[in-house]
Amino acid sequence: MTLERIQLEHVPANIRIYATLFRDVANADFLHSQLLARNPDFEYAFVDASSVISRFHLLSAVYAAVNALVTGSLRTPNVHSEIVVSLNVNNNIADAYRRWGIAPGKTKDLIVVKVVAAPEGAASTGTASSPARTAQEPDDEQQSLWTHLATHVQGTPSDLTDANLAPLTDWSKVRKYYRLNGVPALAGCKDGEEKRRQEEKLAVMGMALKGL
Amino acid sequence: MTAADKQFPPPPILTHPSASPPILVTQGAEGRLYKTTHLLPTLPCALKYRPPKPYRHPALDARLTRARISAEAKVLERCWREGVPVPAVHAMDAAAGWLAMEWIEGVPVRVAINAWLGDAEGEAAPTNEKQEEDLVDLMRRIGEAVGKLHKTGVVHGDLTTSNMMLRPRGSGTPANGEPEAATQDGRAKALEGEVVLIDFGLATQSMSDEDRAVDLYVLERAFASTHPRAERLFGAILDQYKTTFKKAPSVLAKLEDVRMRGRKRSMLG
Ligand SMILES: Nc1ncnc2c1ncn2[C@@H]1O[C@H](COP(=O)(O)OP(=O)(O)O)[C@@H](O)[C@H]1O
Ligand SMILES: [Mg+2]
DSSP: OOOEEEOOTTOOTTEEEEEEEEESOSOHHHHHHHHHTTOGGGOOEEEEGGGOOOHHHHHHHHHHHHHHHHTTOOSSSSHHHHHHHHTSSSSOHHHHHHHHSOOTTTOOSEEEEEEEEOOTTTTOSOOTTSTHHHHSSOTHHHHHHHHHHHHHOOSEEEOOOHHHHGGGOOHHHHHHHTTOTTOGGGTTOOOHHHHHHHHHHHHHHHHHHTTO | OOHHHHHSOOOGGGGSOOSSOOEEEEEOSSOEEEEEEESEEEEEEEEEEOOOOTTSOHHHHHHHHHHHHHHHHHHHHHHHHTTOOOOOEEEEETTTTEEEEEOOOSEEHHHHHHHHHHHHHHSSSOOOHHHHHHHHHHHHHHHHHHHHHHHTTEEOSOOOGGGEEEEOTTOSSOOOOSOOOSSHHHHHHTTOSEEEEOOOTTOEEOOOHHHHHHHHHHHHHHHHHHOGGGGGGHHHHHHHHHHHOTTHHHHHHHHHHHHHHHHHHHHHO
């Protein structure tokens, strides 16, 4: 199973986040059609990995969406669509889906994120130092999500690591989406690794500011 | 809940679980600064929070808070893009009144300079030229940072040595927090590092010589009161400012006027 539970800082204990990566997905059309049909069994964020820079980049969007869910300020129908829109530098939903969403006939490598919001209070006693918050959650939630994904996504399950994500990034797209071309801060930056980190920061700043 | 939490209830976002508890770094008139983590336990961040002001009308308060947090984030982003050394923005919820930014390792320039000067005092021999050169060098780095800032069309609004950090070189990753001043070697290193400008709560976008000159004047006064023994080296800041920023001459001319007004005002009491 490559589906992992991701524990983010400052997320209420009743919210559980899962994510994984599928490479060489063969049935993007089918998955996309399930989203369009609003099939409740497919309440996932499907993100095209070619538009994602790194785990940090993705998690920044996940956090923004979860925060919107928690504070009651979702701009889109649910937390999963909110993740896709959170990757954008403005509030244009259609645009966000075109750029970061799953595209029939196009998406090859797919990131899947699932956010489960358990009823408030169900597992709200935990702090990071107490194991309480993991004790009460359904043990099989992760397993059943995985079974569902493994059944319906035709692709190679892969760990959601920077090493796996990096080769999938389409930089010409990403540079366009986040306006990374001609940025003075990147001008004197040669070293590849360092430059990537700077570009990642710029992308995340663009997301946080949402075109202000 | 600690006593501090009762006095200053943390923002809702910081009441959710994190690997280590948030630390209240400062409690200012306008807002609070917490050291906490963002996304991962290994990523420290500075979270600025503007709590609701009970004496203001709630609708007005919400609008002001949102506008100020957004404005600060926007200026940070603009500066960062332009290559001015400032913390990167990680996340923001303007409606909730918070802004999470990159944690800058090191100490405020104020602390570094005072530790260094304090050390000099304790020493038998007075500070020699070589040692003074270290301080002059820091002044130049300050002048360069301010020059870059003004070049991008931003004035800071509250330039003091508390609103600049001295980040040890090569500390993208977690590092030491205290200034090294104990040893000879430590002393030499105490003023090393990159000057990073922080606290853009009062910043505005402005290209006016007058506004820029006021920025420099505020910094000059801050030096006089915080580091009187370093004040005579203030010229090094202006020299480097001139080298970094083409339009400096007209700003420095305005600075003369601003100083004059300042003197008149203090004479009038
Ligand atoms: N990004 C940061 N990284 C590390 N320390 C910071 C950062 N931002 C602020 N601080 C610390 O918190 C203090 C207060 O923050 P500041 O932005 O100046 O708020 P205030 O408006 O209260 O002066 C600073 O003097 C500095 O010591
Ligand atoms: Mg300050």
